[in-house]
Amino acid sequence: MKSPRQRVLRKRGRRVALLIESSRAYGRGLFLGIAKFVREHHEWSVQSEEWKWTDAFPAWLKNWGGDGVIARVETPKMAAFIKQLGVPAVDVRGSVGGFGLPLIDTDDSMVASLAAEHLMDRGFRHYAFCGFVGANYSDKRSRWFQERLAQSGIACHVYSPPTQVAVGQTIGYERQGLLFQEDLGRWLVSLPKPVGIMACNDIRGQHILNLCRQLDLPVPEEVAIVGVDNDEILCELSDPPLSSVVPDTFRIGYDAAVLLQRIMAGGKPPAEPVLIPPRGIVTRRSTEVLALDDRQLAMGLRFIRDHAFDPITINEVAKAAGMCRRVFERRFAVQMGRSPKAEVLRLRLERVKQLLADTDWNLARIAERTGFNYAEYLHTVFTQKIGLTPGEFRRQAELASNGRFRPS
Numbered sequence: 001m002k003s004p005r006q007r008v009l010r011k012r013g014r015r016v017a018l019l020i021e022s023s024r025a026y027g028r029g030l031f032l033g034i035a036k037f038v039r040e041h042h043e044w045s046v047q048s049e050e051w052k053w054t055d056a057f058p059a060w061l062k063n064w065g066g067d068g069v070i071a072r073v074e075t076p077k078m079a080a081f082i083k084q085l086g087v088p089a090v091d092v093r094g095s096v097g098g099f100g101l102p103l104i105d106t107d108d109s110m111v112a113s114l115a116a117e118h119l120m121d122r123g124f125r126h127y128a129f130c131g132f133v134g135a136n137y138s139d140k141r142s143r144w145f146q147e148r149l150a151q152s153g154i155a156c157h158v159y160s161p162p163t164q165v166a167v168g169q170t171i172g173y174e175r176q177g178l179l180f181q182e183d184l185g186r187w188l189v190s191l192p193k194p195v196g197i198m199a200c201n202d203i204r205g206q207h208i209l210n211l212c213r214q215l216d217l218p219v220p221e222e223v224a225i226v227g228v229d230n231d232e233i234l235c236e237l238s239d240p241p242l243s244s245v246v247p248d249t250f251r252i253g254y255d256a257a258v259l260l261q262r263i264m265a266g267g268k269p270p271a272e273p274v275l276i277p278p279r280g281i282v283t284r285r286s287t288e289v290l291a292l293d294d295r296q297l298a299m300g301l302r303f304i305r306d307h308a309f310d311p312i313t314i315n316e317v318a319k320a321a322g323m324c325r326r327v328f329e330r331r332f333a334v335q336m337g338r339s340p341k342a343e344v345l346r347l348r349l350e351r352v353k354q355l356l357a358d359t360d361w362n363l364a365r366i367a368e369r370t371g372f373n374y375a376e377y378l379h380t381v382f383t384q385k386i387g388l389t390p391g392e393f394r395r396q397a398e399l400a401s402n403g404r405f406r407p408s
Contacts, residue, residue: 014264015066018048019058019073019082020092025231026249027072030092033253034070041261057081068260070253073101088263090256094273095136102269104256106247108137110277112144112198114245115226118281119196120152122224122289126192128157130184130208131200132173133164138200141228145198157195159187174203185211193222194298196287202227202234205242209286213239220289221298230282240285248279296321297331304340308347309371314340348372349385356390357397363390 018034021027031048038044047066049058057078064085072093073079079099082089094105119127129145131138146156161180177184188211191197199205205227212219219225219240227235230244255274263269285305300321304312317340318328332340348370355366363375372378383389388396 013043013045014068014261015045015047015064016260017061017064017066017069017071018046019069019071019078020048021072022050024229025233026229026247029247029249030070030072030253030256033250033255034257035253036250037254037257037261043261044257061085068264070256070260073099088260088269090260090263090269092252092256102259102263103273104252104259105273105275106249106252107275107277108140109144110275111228111245111247112141113148114278114281115141115198115228116145116148118226118243118283118287119198119224120149120154122196122287124194124196124224125154126157126195127154128159128191128195128197129200130159130187130197130204132177132204133160134176135173135200138173138204141198141200157191159184177204177207181207181211184208185215188212188217188223189215191223194224194289195222196224197226199225199227202229202231202238202242202244205244205286206234206238209238209240209242218298218302220286221302224287224289226281226287235282235284238286243281243284243287245281246279248276252276294331294335296323297328297335300328300332300340301336301343304343305347308344309351309369311371312344344371345381345385349382352378352382352390353386353393356394366390 018031020030022031034046038046047060047064061081066085066087068087069082069085069089071078071082071089071091073082073091073096074093076096076099079091079096079101082101083099089101091101091103092105094103116127127149129142131142133139142158146158149156161176162183184207188208197208199208205225208223208225209219211217212223212225217223225242227242227244228247230246235242235244255276259269259274288305289301300317300323303317303320307316314329315325318325321328323331329340332343336343338346351370352366352372355361355369359366361369363378367373367375367378370378372381379390382393386393
């Protein structure tokens with residue numbers, strides 16, 4: 001018969017500490033994956049708090065006496081501290097080696113390949129990479145991006161700052177990246193155009209977009225940019241909104257919890273890092289383009305994208321491109337594979353889908369904001385083109401956002 005203390009311990013379950021920054025989409029995705037494991041198994045008592053890489057280690061950890069740790073291990077000092085706790089731990093960062101911590105991380109080779117193929121699909125002849133030199137994830141993505149392009153016989157321009165200050169944390173490399181904005185601007189201007197650029201993450205992508213605005217470099221017609229992490233707030237606040245590779249942070253978090261549970265139960269950790277492929281790319285306006293050598297056509301396409309939700313006419317678009325309507329429509333169809341009118345409709349429907357998923361606006365308001373004017377007309381066109389009614393589409397989006405579908 002078990003003693004009262006044994007029964008209490010069994011009910012309490014494993015005590016697990018999470019050292020994961022919650023200020024970024026990547027960390028929040030990890031938390032969601034771990035939370036799903038906890039809900040399914042009811043065996044963990046999780047301890048965590050608001051924490052950033054620059055913060056000191058939580059004071060409660062020193063005398064914590066728990067059973068396991070999942071952490072974004074950023075520095076050797078942090079790795080040594082976790083080892084000293086004497087409990088199983090899983091790293092979900094991959095910044096520090098040599099401490100024997102099992103690692104589950106994003107597969108950066110596949111991230112870079114997705115970004116390269118996304119830009120190549122848009123017909124670019126010139127490519128570039130811009131990251132935070134010295135940050136391990138940035139350097140890996142740079143190398144893999146260059147290698148993927150080289151497989152297709154394509155050269156890649158890579159930004160390197162004029163000087164390199166020794167720093168040891170992700171936030172330090174990012175702050176250093178802001179020191180050389182003038183130099184980065186000169187590099188952007190010097191690149192052959194049009195050019196497709198991979199940024200090491202969404203923060204760097206936003207840096208590039210801001211500079212393009214200051215330098216009057218049209219995005220995406222002259223400079224197309226894809227980031228990494230799909231931080232939706234950051235991507236949507238960018239101007240234009242930033243396309244981004246989506247790491248499967250939900251799966252990384254969930255699988256890290258599964259692995260930690262196994263190790264705490266006496267199982268052996270994997271000998272090699274476990275690398276999780278990204279989920280795909282969310283395409284936004286920063287790469288919604290075909291690389292066009294026809295500059296007049298590019299001007300027309302830019303006019304369409306700037307005014308797609310206004311009551312524009314094809315005559316106005318052709319005028320912006322400096323052509324008569326008949327010539328513009330013919331050249332547009334040859335290059336884009338669809339008519340200017342179809343392109344306007346495509347952009348409007350994409351915006352409708354976004355508003356259905358991200359707002360509780362009624363259909364009349366959405367129609368007014370996207371150039372359809374009337375809810376009935378929008379309902380008919382959306383159903384014909386998308387294959388779902390607006391209401392059905394919204395319900396599916398709500399189910400996905402509530403976590404009822406596990407990302408795959």
